Structures are given as C-alpha cells and as structure tokens.
Amino acid sequence: MTPLAGFLLVAALLFSIGLAGALTRRNAILVLIGIELMLNAANLNLIAFWRYGPHPELLTGMMFAIFSIAVAAAEAAVGLGLVISIHRHAHTTDLDQMNRMKG
Amino acid sequence: MSFVFYLLAALTVAGGLAAVLLKNTVHCALALTVAFAGLAFFYLNLDAQFAGFAQILVYIGAVAILVVFAILLTKGSETPKDGVFSKTWLAGLAVAAGVFAVLGWAVLQTAPMLPKATAAPAVTVGQIGNALVDRYVLPLEIVAVLLTVALIGAVIVAMHDKERTR
Amino acid sequence: MQESISFTPQLAASPITGILWLIPAVPMVASGGMALLKQAKRKTAASLAIGSLSVSLLLSLAAFAHVVSNWANGVATRETVNFAWIQVGATNVDLGWVLDPLSAAMLVMVSFVGLLIFIYSVGYMEHDGNFTRFFCFLSLFAGSMLGVVIANSLLLLFMCWELVGLTSYLLIGFWYQKPAAAAAAKKAFITTRVGDVFFLLGIVWLFAQTGTLLFYNHGTGSMEAGALSALLMQPAALGLTAAGAIGLLIFAGAAGKSGQFPLHVWLPDAMEGPTPVSALIHAATMVAAGVYLIARVYPLMQAGALTGGTTTALTVVTWVGAFTAVFAALIAVAQNDIKRILAYSTVSQLGYMMAGLGMGGVAVGMFHLITHAFFKALLFMGAGSVIHGSHEEQDVRRMGGLKDKMPLTFATYAIGMLALCGFPLLFSGFWSKDGILEAARHWSVARTPFYMLVFGALLTAFYMTRQVAYVFFGESRGKKQAHESPKVMTTPLAILAFFAVALGAIGTPAWPWFKAFLDGHAASFDMQGFSEPGLMLLMGTSTVVVFLGLGLGWMIYGGKSPKAEEPDALERAVPMVWGWLRDRLYVDELYEGTVIAFYRWWGRVADWLDRRVWGGLVAGVAWLFAGWARLNRFLDTNVVDGSFDKGCDELSSSGGLLARMQSGRVQSYLRILALAVVALTAILIWSSRA
Numbered sequence: 001m002t003p004l005a006g007f008l009l010v011a012a013l014l015f016s017i018g019l020a021g022a023l024t025r026r027n028a029i030l031v032l033i034g035i036e037l038m039l040n041a042a043n044l045n046l047i048a049f050w051r052y053g054p055h056p057e058l059l060t061g062m063m064f065a066i067f068s069i070a071v072a073a074a075e076a077a078v079g080l081g082l083v084i085s086i087h088r089h090a091h092t093t094d095l096d097q098m099n100r101m102k103g
Numbered sequence: 104m105s106f107v108f109y110l111l112a113a114l115t116v117a118g119g120l121a122a123v124l125l126k127n128t129v130h131c132a133l134a135l136t137v138a139f140a141g142l143a144f145f146y147l148n149l150d151a152q153f154a155g156f157a158q159i160l161v162y163i164g165a166v167a168i169l170v171v172f173a174i175l176l177t178k179g180s181e182t183p184k185d186g187v188f189s190k191t192w193l194a195g196l197a198v199a200a201g202v203f204a205v206l207g208w209a210v211l212q213t214a215p216m217l218p219k220a221t222a223a224p225a226v227t228v229g230q231i232g233n234a235l236v237d238r239y240v241l242p243l244e245i246v247a248v249l250l251t252v253a254l255i256g257a258v259i260v261a262m263h264d265k266e267r268t269r
Numbered sequence: 270m271q272e273s274i275s276f277t278p279q280l281a282a283s284p285i286t287g288i289l290w291l292i293p294a295v296p297m298v299a300s301g302g303m304a305l306l307k308q309a310k311r312k313t314a315a316s317l318a319i320g321s322l323s324v325s326l327l328l329s330l331a332a333f334a335h336v337v338s339n340w341a342n343g344v345a346t347r348e349t350v351n352f353a354w355i356q357v358g359a360t361n362v363d364l365g366w367v368l369d370p371l372s373a374a375m376l377v378m379v380s381f382v383g384l385l386i387f388i389y390s391v392g393y394m395e396h397d398g399n400f401t402r403f404f405c406f407l408s409l410f411a412g413s414m415l416g417v418v419i420a421n422s423l424l425l426l427f428m429c430w431e432l433v434g435l436t437s438y439l440l441i442g443f444w445y446q447k448p449a450a451a452a453a454a455k456k457a458f459i460t461t462r463v464g465d466v467f468f469l470l471g472i473v474w475l476f477a478q479t480g481t482l483l484f485y486n487h488g489t490g491s492m493e494a495g496a497l498s499a500l501l502m503q504p505a506a507l508g509l510t511a512a513g514a515i516g517l518l519i520f521a522g523a524a525g526k527s528g529q530f531p532l533h534v535w536l537p538d539a540m541e542g543p544t545p546v547s548a549l550i551h552a553a554t555m556v557a558a559g560v561y562l563i564a565r566v567y568p569l570m571q572a573g574a575l576t577g578g579t580t581t582a583l584t585v586v587t588w589v590g591a592f593t594a595v596f597a598a599l600i601a602v603a604q605n606d607i608k609r610i611l612a613y614s615t616v617s618q619l620g621y622m623m624a625g626l627g628m629g630g631v632a633v634g635m636f637h638l639i640t641h642a643f644f645k646a647l648l649f650m651g652a653g654s655v656i657h658g659s660h661e662e663q664d665v666r667r668m669g670g671l672k673d674k675m676p677l678t679f680a681t682y683a684i685g686m687l688a689l690c691g692f693p694l695l696f697s698g699f700w701s702k703d704g705i706l707e708a709a710r711h712w713s714v715a716r717t718p719f720y721m722l723v724f725g726a727l728l729t730a731f732y733m734t735r736q737v738a739y740v741f742f743g744e745s746r747g748k749k750q751a752h753e754s755p756k757v758m759t760t761p762l763a764i765l766a767f768f769a770v771a772l773g774a775i776g777t778p779a780w781p782w783f784k785a786f787l788d789g790h791a792a793s794f795d796m797q798g799f800s801e802p803g804l805m806l807l808m809g810t811s812t813v814v815v816f817l818g819l820g821l822g823w824m825i826y827g828g829k830s831p832k833a834e835e836p837d838a839l840e841r842a843v844p845m846v847w848g849w850l851r852d853r854l855y856v857d858e859l860y861e862g863t864v865i866a867f868y869r870w871w872g873r874v875a876d877w878l879d880r881r882v883w884g885g886l887v888a889g890v891a892w893l894f895a896g897w898a899r900l901n902r903f904l905d906t907n908v909v910d911g912s913f914d915k916g917c918d919e920l921s922s923s924g925g926l927l928a929r930m931q932s933g934r935v936q937s938y939l940r941i942l943a944l945a946v947v948a949l950t951a952i953l954i955w956s957s958r959a
Binding site: 002003004005006007008009010012013014015016017018019020021022023024025026027029030032033034036037040043044047048050051052053054056057059061062063065066067069070071072073074075076077078080081082083084085087088093094095096 | 108112115116119120122123124128131132135138139142145146149150151153154157158161162165166169170172173174176177178185186187188189190191192194195196198199200202203206207210211214217218219221223224226230231234235238239242246249250252253254256257258260261263
C-alpha cells in the first residue's frame, strides 16, 4: 500500500465517522461537529493528493485546502449562529424535535 | 507507512470517534480539537506547513472556540434525558458504514495505480502568497467577500431581537 | 217494359251548365256563414238559408227550362263539365257535374220541396233555442243533396253522399241532450256506413276496371259503351260479371241510404229528429238519394241484358225492393207513433221505388220518387203541424177529433194520405204506383213481386186509414185543446197538396210526359195509351185494392175512439201477430243479439289486447328501459364514480406515503443524501472498472 492510499483511507475513515456523527447525534451542535470532521477529511484528501500528485509546484491542492479551511470557518460561524438563534426560539437543540418543515 | 503515520492516524481517528461518541457535548468539542490537532500534524507530515499552521490557527483557534461558545450559549453541557443518539441512529450508522465501504473499496481498487512515494516539494510562504494574488486572486477576493458576508450574517442571525414583542 | 240503354250523344256545355255548380255551392256557403253567426241572429239565419235555397231553385228552374227547351226541339240533353282533381301517377281522378233530364228534374224537386220545408221550419222551430244551428245544418244538407244530384263523377257523388249522411246525423241528433236522439243519430250513421263500405268497394273496383269514375265523358265515361263492354268481359264470382258485381255493391250502398231490408233499422229511429228534418231528409230527399243513385248507374245495372230480359243486379234490386215494401207495410200497421207510421210507410214506398227501378226502368222508379217526395213531405209536415197543435203529443191514441180543430191541416193531410194510398185517377200517387204495378205485371222473371206489391198497396191504404181515423176523427183524447198551426206552416202544406194532385198529370199512360222527357223523345197526348192490353184491368185491380183497404180500415177504426190504454181492435183479434208487428218483427233485436253483441265482445277483446298485450309490451319496454337506466346508474355510481374515488383515495394516500418521507428532520434528509452518494459512487466505480 502506497502512502497515498493510507492517507486516503484515513481520510475516508474520518469522513465516515463525521457522517455517522452527523446522522446519529441529537444535538445540532454535534451535527456541525460532524460536518467539520467531514470537511477536514476532505482537506486531508486534498493535501495528500497535492503531495503525491503529479505537479505539486502548482500548489493547486494546497490552495484548495486553504480556501476550504476559510469557507469552513465561515460556515461554522453562520451555522452556530443559527443554532443559537434556534435555541433562543425553541429552547432546545434536539434535532428530533425540530420537524416543523415536515410534509 | 511509517510509524509516525500510524500514530497520527490513531490520534486523529480516536479524536474523531470521541467527538461523535461522548455524551458530554463539551467533551466532544475538546475531542474535536484533538482531531484538528492530529490533522494539523498530518499536514506537517505531508510537507504542507502553511496548511498545517493555518489549520491550527483557524480550526483550533477559531472554530473550536466557536463550538465551545455555542455549546455554552445553548446549554449544551446538560445531558439530555432521552439519550444523545437520535431514534434512527442505526440507519445513520449503516449509511455511514456504507459510505466508508464504498470509499475504501474505491481506494483499494485503484491502489496499484496510485503514484509511489515522491520527493517532498519545496514550498515557501512567499510562493503561496504569490500564488494567492496571481493565480488565485479571484478565489481570494470571493473568499474575502464570503467571510464578510458570513460575519455580518452570523451577527444578524445570532442577534437578540429586542424590537419584536414576545 | 224495360227500356234499352240509350246512348245519348253528349252536347257541349251550355252557359247554364257552366254555372250549375252554384246550385249546391250557394247553400253550402250560406251554411258556412251561418256557422259563424251568433245563436241570437235568427232572422239573419233564416233569410240566409231561404235566400240561398231560393237562388238554387231559380238556377234549377233555369236548368230545367233549358233541358225542356232542348227536348221540345227534339234534342236530348247531356251536358257535362269535367275537370281533373288529383293526379295519381299517369291517371287523373276527375270530378265533374252533368246536366241531363234526370238531374234537371231531381234538382227542381229537391230545391222546391226543400224551400217549402225551410219556410215551414221557420214556424216549426220558432220556440227552439238552437234555431240558427238548425238552419246551418239544413243548408249544408241542401247543398250536399244538390251535389249528389248534379255529380257526374262517382267520387264526387260519394263525397256529397257522405256529407248528406253527416248532415243527417247532425240533424237527427239535433236535440242531442236526449239520449234517444243521440243514439238514433249514431244508429243512422253506422247503419248507412255499413252500406257505404260496399259502395266504396264498388267505386274502387269500377275505377280499377275502367280507369275512370266519371259517368259521361265523351265516350270514355264509366256509364258509356266502351267501359261497360269492358266490364262485361270481366268475370267475377258466382257467375256474375264485373258489371253485375259492381252494380250489386253500389246497390248495397243505396240500400243503406234508402232503408231497404236489412239496413232499414235506422229510419224509424231517425224520427227522433225534428219533424222538418223527417220531412226533408227522411221522406223526400236523402232516402231518395239511394234510388237516384241506382237511376244514375242504371246503364251499369242493366249492362248485358238481352232485349226483354234483365240482369242479376236488377233482379236482386227488385226482390229486395218488393220484400221491403211488404215488410215495412206490415210493421206500419201496428205502430202508434204518428211519425213512426209515416217512417215505415216511407221504407215501404222506397221498396216500391227500388222494385220499380228493377222491373220498369229509370222513368218508372223516378216518377214514383218525385210524387212520393211531394206527398210524403206533405204528410210529414202535416204530422208536424198536428204535433205542434197537439202540444207536442206524438201518440195517435192520444189524439182525435182534430179535423174540426185543425181544418187546413186535415184537408192537406187527407190529400196527402189519398195520394199515398193511390186513390184512383185524381192523385199522383195512383199514377206513379200504377206505373210500377204495370212494370211488375210484365216482369219476365217472376210474377211474385206483383202480388207482393198489390198486397203492399192494400196494407198502405189500411194503415193510413187507421192513422187518419185515430188522429182526425172521433173524440178528442188529448190532454189539452188543440189549435191550428200558423200560416207560415200551413201555406207550404197547401202548395205541396196542390202538387200531390197535379203531378199525376205528367205520368199517365195517355200522356207519358215524364218518361218521354227522361228518354229524350217526344210525347204526345194520346188516349190510345189507355188501350194497352191489360192496363184497364190493372187500373181496376188497384182501385179495388185501395177501396178494400180504405173500407177495412174505416170499418175497424173509423168513428171509434178507443182510449190509449185499451188494446187496439186488431190486437184483440190476433194478439200474437199484432205483438210481432208492433215489435217491428224483431229485426233490431236480431241485430242486437248478433252484430252488436259481436262488436261488444270484439270491443272487450280489443280492450284486453290493448291493455294487456300492447300495454304490456309498452310497460315491458318501459320496464326494460327503467332497468337499463338503473343498471347505468349502478355502473355510474359504483364503477365509474367508485373507481374514480378509489383512484383519488390512492393518490391521496400515496401522497400521504410520500409525505411521510418529508419528516422535517434534517438528519433523515442527510441520510438519504449520503445513501444517494454511495449509490452513485458505486455505479461510477463499477463502470470504471470495465
């Protein structure tokens, strides 16, 4: 197994863990945590591919990862702001109880 | 695969597992921080020093703090009575397992085609800076706008609506 | 002696023939006008009726004068005006009218007698509320009868014939509130209808064989040589030729209208109508229409006869006529209603006329018809005067002694009665009846009709004497005092009485003017006419018979005035025979038992058929449709609606099913997303492996 494969597997594992967390936890913040984990797993993938890819001097992977970090930060900020706002209204962050958008 | 790799992998995965499995939300946030740190070390291992430090600065320094703040503001430290896992946790677990299976299978399938170990690229911060304003100036500007909007948005969303009557 | 058929050459139509159609048309138009009048306008109605018939009379006299002047010049008149009425494919159905001695004489008689009766009716119907309606119907009748007389087409004759029947119905049932009158009108119409069915068959057959219904049409008419020989060629059933068969069918129609046995039953009942109606229609004119019809189609009746011989058709006519004459005279002996006696007398005299036609030819029968019209109308009007004067009493047993109370009526009635009996020499009835007896004496087939007719003459004298004795002689048995009728009623009586005497002059053997006139050759006054062998013996025989009858009648009934409740003198003598005669020899009862009972049964069958079978069919169809409708409704409600509703339910429930996927929970959405990604990725990998 090449080093790249190893990194990819770790990233996949991390992604799955993050997904599992986002899908199974009740608390909205834990869902956001899971999402952050998923994003980070993707970042790891990007950096791994940059490192073991054909043209590292183009910095494509690195740039992508950096921008990803920036966007993830912004997204976390807005998302958590939303959670706080929801908590102010519903006095809970339990996602099982937040089904007002049901059909 | 070197020993460092396995160690870092174990750390990161453990952190991730802890982040999604622990009951106390604050513990989850802290475990997340550990995962972030593990990832930062991974980036350093992969000769992406800038990314690694950016990771530490942004994720651990900002996002994790943000998460803790949110937990504190939403009384997330209290353990809920119905349990922390949702009613349909098994379905979610199955789906996540399925995702991992597919991704792992994809990786293992293409493993022979993946490039072997190569020399570490020499990347300086100056090069990154140059790239930012040269090749990636558009993404840069957009991300700037994005961050501004996100900032304003987050403030508006989380603001107390004092004007409206209860 | 029977005359041979004379094929008179046809003349071109003269001006009077051109306007001949006015004679029936004017009264008919007047009738239409009167139909629109209000009941109150009596004077207008009477003047319209009398005026229109006067116009007809004047025109008839003009036509008669024209024919007479032609005759005096030795020219036999036969002028026709024919026109096409309907076109049926290639053939035309023509109508037309004819002016010849026969129609001219009949026209004068009908319009003259009719006019006198119209004037009489003004007085008779004075107290009736439906005065205007009466004159309307009378005018219509007059117009139709005149139409029958001038018709040159059997079809036109038939149409006017039916109109005459209709007006007879209307007039018999004039007082329709009386059930007896309504029933009598119906009986008259239906009985004559039976005859008319055969008549119509005859018409159709004639048209089919000869292609024309015109009598005279310049050689192509149905009474002319060509058509008659064609008819003689055709054999029909029972050894008859087509001519004979058609003749018999037409006679059946005439028998109905003229009250021959067995279709005589309606005439006595027709006395329910007002007396002027009885006088005009059932004495003088309508019943004479049958006789006139036979006279009109005489060439057809006579076709194929060898010289001196006769045809089957005419033989039948003779026998029926002779039988009717005796039959009706017997019944008249035992009747008690003044008008009914006269009605049976009319039937009997019609039998004489038919016998005269059958044995002696057109002139013999027609002469008796004309004289009979006058004296019978006179007798009926006299009876009407008696009824009027006796305050509507009609039973002779409740009258009596009226010769002093109603002298004028008595005088004229006596004249009429003597004319009817055939009192010798002075009265027209003697000459006309003798003409018939003379013909009967010479009849080649048998002598029996002669004896029957002689016996009939005896009976006629007998029952008329009985009637006169009851009505005018003896003590008054009526409830109230009788009085003489007004002048408007007695004047026509006087005029008719005059003619009842005077008309005899034109038919004597010494001066057979009427016969010569009809035949179209000259007549001269020649006393040698009396010297024909056997003629004086015949005149003597009939004189003896008349006096015998008068004497017998006077002996039994004269001078006595039995009460109404007492049995009649003859009744005491032969009660059983009297009973039969009084009950009209049970002909009506026979019909009631057979024909009418059959029709009642048939009516019940038809009703059952209608209600059960056709009604059942209709109900069945309706039930089928209702069932079909119910089935449709069931299908519509359950199948169509049901399936539609079910479909909608399925849709909404499936919507519910799908709606459950929208749980509103973010994590489930995310789960599905992840699942989709897995699936897509797997597909991607799978496809790239190849």
